[in-house]
Amino acid sequence: MEELKRVNEENRKLTELLTVICENYNELKKQLTEYTSKNPASKKRKAESSINNGSINHGTNSHDDSSSSDEDSSKKPREEHIKAQTSRFYVRAAASDTSLIVKDGYQWRKYGQKVTRDNPSPRAYFKCSFAPTCPVKKKVQRSIDDQSILVATYEGEHNHLQPSKIEAASGSNCCVTLGKTPTSVSSSGATAALDRTKPKQNADNARNSIRKIDSPEFQRYFVEQMASSLTKDPNFTASIAAAISGKFLQKNPETGKW
DNA sequence: CGGCTTTGACCGGCGC
């Protein structure tokens, strides 16, 4: 029973996190649309470097705005970014752990490692072991600010089952996977996932938006997100359902909605 | 022996 409570609480937190992420993503999408319509040709890349620095502990980042999913949007069709969606995880791991491995239930094959200019710690490149069937890639790099935090950037979506889903879910950390992003469980013996953010979001927005999640539009958007996650990856049904039910329990007494 | 990691080489994009 206590376990149930704990899991419920965990689900609630994750759900909140997800709501923030979804909304910020939406917001940024809107901003990007406005921005690109006003400034069709003034896009530069960069900004990825600062992503790792800024606000890991807050879980959101004011620099994320121009990164990842929209970084090349002036050149590529938007669809590509939707297909190759990126998400960013912050995973706490022992500073002594040099493996740069983030166990998330999927099996990854390392194909490269680089030291980048902006961060002295090397960045590791992984492909899903199911490649080429599964196009998902991830990059893992230590935070420049906090060496105990690994920043894992996922690109794309898995189109197969999570091979070690059961083990991952039944482990001591028992992290619930939400949405289309993989479970963020840190590597051996480290603590559970700290946080995750969609790239590009304003820190203030993120903090404020947690209070705006009662808005009907957002709730609908949230449900849509949930639904799409369910349809895209049925394996997460249980997790999502739990999250939604947690949301229900949260919402009903407060707002009477849902 | 097969699969994975390591690591230097290579490639393409971008800025100057």
Add this chain to the structure above:
DNA sequence: GCGCCGGTCAAAGCCG
């Protein structure tokens, strides 16, 4: 055009 830089390739080595 050149150099820098991030990302990828692939040969060699490692390990179970």
